[in-house]
Amino acid sequence: MALRVSSDIPLQTMPTTAEELERCLADPEWRLFSGCLYKIMVKGDDDDEEAEAMVMPFQPNRAQRRFIKRLWHRNLILKARQLGFTTLIAILWLDHALFNANQRCGIIAQDREAVEAIFRDKVRFAYDNLPDEIRERFPLARDSARELLFAHNNSSVRVATSLRSGTIHRLHVSEYGKICAKYPDKAAEVQTGSIPAVPTNGVLVIESTAEGREGEFFEMVQQAEAKYQSKQELTPKDYRFHFYPWWEEPKYRLPAGSVPISIDEHEYFDRIEGVMECTIGPEQRAWYIATRNADFTGKEERMWQEYPSTPAEAFQISTEGNYYAKDMPAMRKRGGITRVPVLDLPVNTFWDIGNSDGCAIWFHQDLRGEDRFIDYYEAHGEDLRHYVAQLQARGYVFGTHFLPHDANHKRLGDYNRSTMEMLQILMPGQRFIIVPLVTELMTGIHATRKHMKGCYIDEANCKLGIQRLEGYRKKFSRADQRFIDQPDKSNGCTEGADSFRQYAQAKETGLLSSSAYSYDYDEAPPPDWRV
Structure with a gap:
């Protein structure tokens, strides 16, 4: 796949003196928000499967900025698809490892293919595309297919299906709901082996779309949301609940009137506005209906899972392999x-x-x-x-x-x-x-x-x-x-x-x-x- 640099997002100017550079590199906000240091690879929006990917400066989007602002020792993210949290955390972990000595940063993915893709396209890509003069400061002591170990400070970033050995100062579990649904033994290993490896002063992030009403992820979300709703003060061992619905994402819009929307569908959006105290405009409604019909052949339960409007709705469906995946949502819809x-x-x-x-x-x-x-x-x-x-x-x-x-x-x-x-x-x-x-x-x-x-x-x-x-x-x-x-x-x-x-x-x-x-x-x- 060919790569090209996007020219429609202006880059901020790099520091011009050694003093300015040192001051900027010492500032985590500049490193993460300026767009000067890290780059990411983003697939183009063209319908052509051969569409070129774009190399873009990393600057956190609205959802990512909100998450950084609310970051806690332990974090539980229930989200809509394609909001870029795995990309964000890959950059956060890489930045932490580059600028802090003797740190172990890890990402757990659901299977080997996901491990390879996250390491190649997010961690390794961001490191390889650092400005040349910056990358030279951070040589590699070990460079494998799943881990970068830095020679200058003995810190590392690793992506795997399981992380158990030693202390993990930064841990991200990606799509934990899918791990719980498809690999219960692996989920148990994460719960008993990987999560306890994160010290109290470390950072743990577990994120996923929903995958049914059973399993560790569902139970953890229920507990974390209950503490959030009750405004309970959190200890470093408690999970902070983060919910990112589809209607908060600015790019999820289509021209108003481009998609026919029924009275029942408008009533659904009106009900969500009341429950979540939000506004879902005509352009957002058009996007939602078009996405449901095109991507999921009109299946409401798949939209609830992949693009939830409320935390409860995210679990209003069952996994793909459930026997009553269509029947139970239909029963709820008719008031059964x-x-x-x-x-x-x-x-x-x-x-x-x-x-x-x-x-x-x-x-x-x-x-x-x-x-x-x-x-x-x-x-x-x-x-x-x-x-x-x-x-x-x-x-x-x-x-x-x-x-x-x-x-x-x-x-x-x-x-x-x-x-x-x-x-x-x-x-x-x-x-x-x-x-x-x-x-x-x-x-x-x-x-x-x-x-x-x-x-x-x-x-x-x-x-x-x-x-x-x-x-x-x-x-x-x-x-x-x-x-x-x-x-x-x-x-x-x-x-x-x-x-x-x-x-x-x-x-x-x-x-x-x-x-x-x-x-x-x-x-x-x-x-x-x-x-």
């Missing part, structure tokens, strides 16, 4: 996740009893054919007596308990009884039904998608169950670098999703039907329960 009060009706339960030690139960009511989920419970490492006690404590009048097919299998042990037989002993007089096994998982998935379209789930009592449905995903094959059609059991979502699937399979086979029960209602219909 809401407050669902308990009515004076029988309560059905749908169970999944995991092969290891987990059990999940959904609590359901049928209101004249309308499926309403009022509660959810799961636990691990407990016996059946624990779950029976949980059911009894809720005080519901139960209708039918729907159990998975393997609940009818006798288990070797002291009593040689099946799960259903043991439950019948613990809950005498209750009605139990075994939901037949489906030979293909996708048959049950399709049935679940079908019946999701009409059900309602309580957003408070079923909060964890909703997270399980949104986090239910396929296993990611590192060998093939793609998702395969097998459930990923590493994130704890399978029991909750499988127990909900028992509902859909019972519905599909006619085991769950409002005609199976006879309810007496007052002449007047019940009040509208949707709130």
